[in-house]
Amino acid sequence: MKLPAAWLCCLLLTTAPAWAAQTMVSGKVYLERDGKPGRGATDPGLAGVQVSNGQAIVKTAADGSYSLPVDDGQTVFVIKPDAYRFLLAIDGLPSFWRHYRPNGSPALKYGGIAATGESTRGWDFGLQPERRADSRKGLQMLVFTDSQTASLKDIGYYEQSIVGPLVGRTQARLGTTLGDIVSDDLSLYPAINKVTTRLGVPWFHVPGNHDLDFDAANDQQSLESWRNIYGPDTYAVEEGGASFVFLDDVVYDPNAKPKYVGGLRQDQFAFLETYLKGLHRDRLLVLGMHIPLFDAAPGKETFRRADRQRLFALLKDFRNVLVLSGHSHTQQHYYHGKADGWQGDRPLHEYNVGANCGAFWSGVKDAHGTPDSTMSDGTPKGYALLDIASNGTYRLQYRVAGAPASEQIGLHAPKVLRQGAYPAWGVYANVYMGEDASVVEYRIDGGAWQPMAQVRQPDPRLMVENVADDLATRLRGYDRSPEATASPHLWRGALPTGLAVGSHKVEVRATQPDGAVFTATTSYSLQPAQP
Incomplete structure (x- = not known):
């Protein structure tokens, strides 16, 4: 036959x-x-x-x-x-x-x-x-995560701060939301989809832990309502010479605490094994998922290690792999190496994207009525751009919601210091896309550039909000700003006090590993004082 x-x-x-x-x-x-x-x-x-x-x-x-x-x-x-x-x-x-x-x-x-x-x-x-005509030669992609809308009011915030400024202005050829589209109320999917599709960009979704059917009996049934709207939970799309694989990596267990952990199922590995066999090893491979592959804290298994090792084994021969994840409501670059079980020729780059909703639509509202919602690491709410070149190389950018593209560094410095005081106070630079390999420098009044030291501590700008919330006798917003946590992209430089009385300009520049240069300025004053 x-x-x-x-x-x-x-x-x-x-x-x-x-x-x-x-x-x-x-x-x-x-x-x-x-x-x-x-x-x-x-x-x-x-x-x-x-x-x-x-x-x-x-x-x-x-x-x-x-x-x-x-x-x-x-x-x-x-x-x-x-x-x-x-x-x-x-x-x-x-x-x-x-x-x-x-x-x-x-x-x-x-x-x-x-x-x-x-x-x-x-x-x-x-x-x-x-x-x-150049559809095979690179592209730009919008990368959203954790819109995490709990109500129609939240969807209004999402439309006003994230989607609205992009309508009719984006050059992106595709987009993705990496999970937690809503915050447990799955009836909101049609409403938020109506907003997202205003962008006119083909949009692909990944499920998150707040997209689950929590009344499901097991993991197999836990995405039925999500899949009813968005289709397969694990799939691939090829665009611009790159391959995008979108993965459900939330394993639901109704009897566990918490009721989920990061990981992959057997059927997902079967799909990956088959799909990856047909790909050229030099082709850019982008994996989009919700829960990061790295553990949230040392010794805490937030992604099942056995599943991570199995995934790494499938990816090790690919020379150009990028992992995009969400979930954390902070932002950082993570490079998986041998200590993590990665066996590829060079470290595996994972970019954990800042949330659309920032810190869950919290904090004081701005002039437009949208909560500030700065994340606990000091990153403002926003989204990312992934630019892919025709040769498969890529560049990542972060966009602060409602701000110009140039806003890449948040600065904090004292407004006034005593002239001649011991220089114990500094300027802090939160470089939103910063990583350990970033070079961050500062100068005073146009002088010589000096290196800033990377520090692992909370962003003082957010600590100011924490103190203001603590001292307030009435709520300043629906939910207060999150408690500031140590930021992985914060730098400090000591401010000199031996200069002339008056105002002094502080310039900061950050040079990224890909050559991108960001700048920001602030100032402080020196005043004379007597004991």
């Missing part, structure tokens, strides 16, 4: 057992030309497009057809290749998946997935050609 071409591709791309006894789905991946819903007579099939059930991967045959086994609870999705874009669903999100849940989800507070029925034929997926 001669097997169809799509089946031959299946056998080549997966190590799954014989599929004869399994339910099979079939359909075509096609090029949308006629502008009408569904595959029309003039919409040709696309060959060689990868389609997955979350474990196995097949490639479409010459006519765009595919066949794939599917189990109850699985989602079939397309791995979009470079130079194409997805059609949009009615909610404005990319349309690239379809659930197989014949009888629907078990009873859940937020509904889960409705019964899909037994139909398994005609599972067609449309793609359109990318409009840009």
